[in-house]
Amino acid sequence: MVKLYFKGIANKYDLYKYVKLSHKLDAAKWDEDAGVWNVQVHNVETGETFHDWGHVLVNGTGILNATWDVDYDVKGKSVAILGTGSSGIQVVSAIQPDVKSLVTFIRSPTWITAGFAQSHAGPGGANFTFTEEQKTKFREEPDTYKKYRKEIEGELNSRFKFIIADSEEQQEAKKYSRVEMTSKLNNEELLKYLMPENFAIGCRRPTPGNGYLEALTQNNVRVVTEEIDQIVSDGIQLKSSEIVKIDTLICATGFDLSFCPRFELIGRSGENIHEKWKDIPEAYLSLAVPGFPNYFMFLGPNAPVGHGSVLPIIEHATKYIINMMKKMQSQNIKAVSPQASAVADFSTHTNEFMKRTAWATPCRSWFKRGTIDGPVVALHPGSRIHWFHLMQNVRFEDWEYTYYSKNRFQYLGNGFSIKEGPGKDTTWYFDGPEEGYMDY
Ligand SMILES: Cc1cc2nc3c(=O)[nH]c(=O)nc-3n(C[C@H](O)[C@H](O)[C@H](O)COP(=O)(O)OP(=O)(O)OC[C@H]3O[C@@H](n4cnc5c(N)ncnc54)[C@H](O)[C@@H]3O)c2cc1C
Ligand SMILES: NC(=O)c1ccc[n+]([C@@H]2O[C@H](COP(=O)([O-])OP(=O)(O)OC[C@H]3O[C@@H](n4cnc5c(N)ncnc54)[C@H](OP(=O)(O)O)[C@@H]3O)[C@@H](O)[C@H]2O)c1
Incomplete structure (x- = not known):
């Protein structure tokens, strides 16, 4: 009898057994009025389902999940x-x-x-x-x-x-x-x-x-x-x-190349990511999607995963997401969403740049969603250093903001900064030129 070991997208039983997942996110839906993500999660051990919510949803569920039975011994087979x-x-x-x-x-x-x-x-x-x-x-x-x-x-x-x-x-x-x-x-x-x-x-x-x-x-x-x-x-x-x-x-036949999360994701106006990305997955600098406010992801479409280790990429994305969250938290921002026009401009640039790369030459690859001549959807148009540099200089102008209050400056409040609270160093600007620069 043939014993089958499928690597690639894991079925739920494989996932639970080998990755020791304790809770699985089944669905996430954006609530425009409350400015929160409502999520449905189930406990893998007990099967219990419950609901929770958060202002921001960060998706780190991976794009290349492997399932491998580490107990299986191939010796003599x-x-x-x-x-x-x-x-x-x-x-x-x-x-x-x-x-x-x-x-x-x-x-x-x-x-x-x-x-x-x-x-x-x-x-x-x-x-x-x-x-x-x-x-x-x-x-x-x-x-x-x-x-x-x-x-x-x-x-x-x-x-x-x-x-x-x-x-x-x-x-x-x-x-x-x-x-x-x-x-x-x-x-x-x-x-x-x-x-x-x-x-x-x-x-x-x-x-x-x-x-x-x-x-x-x-x-x-x-x-x-x-x-x-x-x-x-x-x-x-x-x-x-x-x-x-x-x-x-x-x-060892590869992975799901859709870039879609394995949970239901419903954004603003009821838009479903699986529907939005059914032809080509497009994102803002691999991190965010127009119409899906306060949603960030690691290694989304067009991340620099074609060379070098993935870990520094995840670190840079993390710092970017934290920066955005600090801004939201301190400036009374209810929702941030990348502009669709910024993504369109980025895609135009990407498609043009890709023409000169090895990735666009005629091979079938997961970088092109398993096609020979399709658009390069998996990779950043440049080196990883190019992308790290891009991450460090956040382009806030590419984002749309919704505030909790009518006046965007409501957070200026009583005219005192948190930088002058008890015990704070009020002369930090005499230190290094970058000191405190990105603090909110
Ligand atoms: C065979 C192989 C070898 C690789 N070797 C390297 C290497 O040497 N160097 C390198 O830099 N990169 C390597 N990679 C790329 C690798 O994918 C990344 O480095 C790394 O695993 C990415 O981490 P991640 O946290 O984004 O995703 P993952 O490591 O895939 O983790 C995602 C996690 O999310 C969980 N998850 C998925 N869906 C849900 C859900 N709905 N609810 C809750 N949890 C969920 C998954 O179970 C998993 O635990 C390799 C990839 C493969 C497949
Ligand atoms: N150490 C590491 O860093 C490491 C190790 C493993 C994986 N990874 C990461 O994971 C990515 C994916 O690698 P992968 O090897 O798992 O997948 P992959 O690069 O997508 O390769 C899949 C292979 O399976 C073949 N294939 C697919 N369907 C087939 C079928 N029906 N019959 C016969 N052959 C079939 C493909 O052939 P065709 O070419 O003809 O389509 C291809 O050779 C890598 O690019 C890398 O990013 C990293």
Whole structure:
């Protein structure tokens, strides 16, 4: 019997078991009069449903949720893997030494690229384990640790240039990958399927794939490029009618690309986000949506997720959201919503910029919602540093504001600032030039 393990959008039982979710948000609806989000939540353990509310709704439910049964042991199993994205490539090299046999299905070619921050990686760009001595040094010498982190991050940040399709860096990256792939694979038949001809490196997320090409040439591995007809009880039936017998199937076939949350989201005038985004998801700088007041999200459409670590992106978005909330809280603002015209201008700029990038070359990618030539909806039009800089200079003029009072200056109140309350430093402006600048 084939045991199916679907990675990608989790069904509710998988989600509860592995992510240990205690409460699930089912629905959120904006109340224009009260200026609040009413939410419906249910307790995953007990099934109890309850209602709650908040002035601001911040969505951190992720865009690439994976479900993986960590207890499942592939040792000695006959396994098939669908998918040659970052996930499929990493799984192949990770499980190949342990499984009895491995059949990997390759539907389209992909670039195997240079490792990330290679000068700090293990041999061949691989992961490695820090020694106890190194960990102690990092703990005891924060400056050494910071310098090390900055070096890695700096190396990753410097890689963006190759994303410009006709750049010298793109040509260099291709040359490197061609040599690497040819020497590691040493198999003309496989290279024909795996080496892309007509799209740039970075069109799909770069996949260093340490050990992947080497794994493909091992005795227990078979590469299948033939189309699948159907999954049958004891394996996978190919178009040629051959049945590839397996007992475990891993679908590393990607994620839900809609950018829609997995809960109902109803904004101003009853607008439903699933309806609004059914064709193209568009957001304000990946963070907010016109018509959905006081709603912020992490990693929404057009966030800079194509290179480097996601964590600093989440940190910058967090600071931006906190800034907006401080403004709302101190200036008696009931609702903030990005202007539709700002999103339209941003989308026009984005679509124009994308034409010159590796992402727009003809590959099928989740960056383009699984299309070959669709708009690049997943990525920011520029580097992550470009986006961080953008986040630091909040463009308040792109937002619409609704106040609790008729007069926007009602919050000026009695003429005294909270900065001159008891114990406050009333001469902070003699300190650094940035000191207290963004305090509300
Ligand atoms: C296999 C894989 C490897 C990756 N490796 C890296 C990497 O090396 N470096 C990197 O920077 N990024 C990596 N990423 C990208 C990764 O998605 C992010 O770095 C990170 O997980 C994003 O964090 P997040 O909090 O936004 O979302 P998530 O980590 O996806 O967390 C979202 C959470 O929200 C919960 N949730 C969803 N819906 C609801 C609901 N309705 N109610 C309540 N809770 C809900 C989910 O259960 C989940 O716990 C990888 C992604 C994948 C799939
Ligand atoms: N370490 C990391 O940083 C890391 C690791 C894993 C994932 N991630 C993140 O997650 C993102 C998604 O990666 P992913 O690999 O999970 O998904 P993905 O990049 O969308 O790749 C999906 C793969 O599945 C194939 N596929 C889809 N449907 C198929 C079908 N019916 N039959 C055969 N093959 C099929 C696709 O083939 P086609 O190309 O032909 O469509 C593609 O090779 C990455 O881009 C990255 O952002 C990060």
